Amino acid sequence: MTTVDRIAYTSKLKDMSPAIKAGLAVSTLLGVLVASQNVFSVAVFALMTALCTAGSGLPLRQYRKMCAIPFWFLLAGAAVVAVGFSEAPAGLWHVRIFGVYLVVTLDSLRRALELFLRSMAGVSCLYFLCVTTPVNDLLGLLNRMHAPKLLTELMMMIYRFIFLLAGLAGQMAVAQKARLGNAGYRASLRSVSMLASSVFVCAFQKSAAIYDAMESRGYDGNFDFTGELSRSTGRQRLIFAAYEVLLIGAVVAVKWIAG
Amino acid sequence: MNNWQKRSMKASVIVSMLMLTAVPVYAMHIAEGMLPIQWCLIWGALFLPFFVWGFWSIKKQCAGSGRVKMLLAMSGAYCFVLSALKMPSLVTASSSHPTGTGLGTILFGPASMAVLGFIVLLFQALLLAHGGLTTLGANAFSMAVAGPFVGYGVYLLAKKCKAPRVVSVFLCAFVADLFTYAVTATELALAFNNAEVSFMQAWGKFMGIFAMTQIPLAIVEGILTALVFEAIASLCKDEMPALCAVTK
Numbered sequence: 001m002t003t004v005d006r007i008a009y010t011s012k013l014k015d016m017s018p019a020i021k022a023g024l025a026v027s028t029l030l031g032v033l034v035a036s037q038n039v040f041s042v043a044v045f046a047l048m049t050a051l052c053t054a055g056s057g058l059p060l061r062q063y064r065k066m067c068a069i070p071f072w073f074l075l076a077g078a079a080v081v082a083v084g085f086s087e088a089p090a091g092l093w094h095v096r097i098f099g100v101y102l103v104v105t106l107d108s109l110r111r112a113l114e115l116f117l118r119s120m121a122g123v124s125c126l127y128f129l130c131v132t133t134p135v136n137d138l139l140g141l142l143n144r145m146h147a148p149k150l151l152t153e154l155m156m157m158i159y160r161f162i163f164l165l166a167g168l169a170g171q172m173a174v175a176q177k178a179r180l181g182n183a184g185y186r187a188s189l190r191s192v193s194m195l196a197s198s199v200f201v202c203a204f205q206k207s208a209a210i211y212d213a214m215e216s217r218g219y220d221g222n223f224d225f226t227g228e229l230s231r232s233t234g235r236q237r238l239i240f241a242a243y244e245v246l247l248i249g250a251v252v253a254v255k256w257i258a259g
Numbered sequence: 260m261n262n263w264q265k266r267s268m269k270a271s272v273i274v275s276m277l278m279l280t281a282v283p284v285y286a287m288h289i290a291e292g293m294l295p296i297q298w299c300l301i302w303g304a305l306f307l308p309f310f311v312w313g314f315w316s317i318k319k320q321c322a323g324s325g326r327v328k329m330l331l332a333m334s335g336a337y338c339f340v341l342s343a344l345k346m347p348s349l350v351t352a353s354s355s356h357p358t359g360t361g362l363g364t365i366l367f368g369p370a371s372m373a374v375l376g377f378i379v380l381l382f383q384a385l386l387l388a389h390g391g392l393t394t395l396g397a398n399a400f401s402m403a404v405a406g407p408f409v410g411y412g413v414y415l416l417a418k419k420c421k422a423p424r425v426v427s428v429f430l431c432a433f434v435a436d437l438f439t440y441a442v443t444a445t446e447l448a449l450a451f452n453n454a455e456v457s458f459m460q461a462w463g464k465f466m467g468i469f470a471m472t473q474i475p476l477a478i479v480e481g482i483l484t485a486l487v488f489e490a491i492a493s494l495c496k497d498e499m500p501a502l503c504a505v506t507k
Contacts, residue, residue: 004386033296084455122292161336193483197490207333211326221325
């Protein structure tokens with residue numbers, strides 16, 4: 001969590017307009033879902049990998065490590081989708097369980113592969129947004145798009161408090177570990193519940209303290225964001241428009257070839 | 260056993276281990292790109308009214324004082340941290356994560372959980388790459404709407420039956436957890452049925468996997484929530500009189 005946040009703040013593309021980055025990621029994501037073709041998914045994954053590593057300056061090793069988690073999980077998910085049921089043995093592989101056959105056919109395998117590649121491509125689009133755009137910029141963007149003020153304020157505060165509480169919980173976990181709080185199952189269950197309740201009490205007290213501190217500095221129930229969002233340059237907008245045209249063209253072409 | 264048999268045996272063990280360890284950690288959220296576009300839109304549309312309702316309810320709660328807003332934000336962050344917390348797991352060596360919706364529902368009500376859950380899911384997608392942007396609607400519907408509402412119903416029912424507080428809190432978290440997974444399985448089954456695999460078969464497939472991993476998980480989360488709630492209730496006397504009304 002802290003690492004993704006740090007990566008975003010140290011990205012080479014950090015000062016690019018968040019509107020362009022979010023637009024790029026979301027439109028490509030939608031393109032992947034609409035096209036849902038293997039060639040397209042692989043191409044998007046390659047493009048996003050290039051943008052994350054060469055474009056944003058993330059070391060390839062770190063990017064590979066980030067991709068490993070969804071890779072295994074999506075593989076398991078695709079394996080579940082690949083398995084079908086049949087009354088009789090059929091397909092490439094089958095096994096008898098409780099009177100029915102679990103079968104894997106060529107068709108279901110193809111579907112599973114399509115799902116796997118589509119999801120990996122989607123995850124890479126999400127990663128592009130995560131590693132190039134700090135959350136504060138995204139919240140600023142939401143504000144500019146006239147999202148309800150209460151919502152962006154809540155998000156702003158939650159974002160700030162997450163790191164506060166995560167730090168607290170981390171410290172408590174270390175303290176518990178140092179005192180053998182995790183020796184045995186019963187002890188670890190007790191430790192986790194103690195940790196969760198202590199963090200809750202701390203959160204409650206902190207929220208009251210923060211409110212007092214803000215009120216004494218003239219807080220009237222409204223947050224005003226003063227940070228400037230970086231604007232896009234004319235050249236960036238041109239490239240973005242060209243990319244969108246290309247993307248839509250590619251989706252249409254891929255759909256048309258696939259029938 | 261010949262060589263080939265040994266190898267296939269090993270491969271099957273690895274695959275089953277993989278399913279058992281990988282699925283529980285991420286199972287509560289559908290990953291980015293898993294759902295076809297029409298289902299993303301449908302679940303998003305179904306979630307929207309709950310979100311708007313929760314938003315108005317929060318707005319009403321906040322109208323009186325800014326203190327409530329701060330507390331709601333803190334509890335949203337608490338839900339996030341709770342869901343990132345490692346929970347000792349019974350089945351596998353790996354640890355798993357609680358959903359944290361049971362506790363939030365009892366403390367703040369299901370309506371505000373719809374909004375807080377949505378924000379938590381968004382940050383999980385952006386900061387941890389759990390879940391995703393296109394599957395946000397589906398995930399929010401199962402974790403921030405279906406689970407909390409049913410869990411809260413069970414909690415009220417148990418309270419009405421004069422069950423001890425520990426039992427009703429346990430039931431709320433347990434049922435909220437299970438129902439979240441049941442709805443997630445339904446969402447997946449609706450998206451992944453076809454001529455070969457009917458809806459019921461697909462549902463059985465996803466439910467079977469969830470049942471294997473999530474029922475023990477839900478029990479652990481139920482116990483955990485009951486313990487946490489007891490601890491909060493015992494502390495609340497001197498620390499936070501405002502919450503005492505809820506914990507009674």
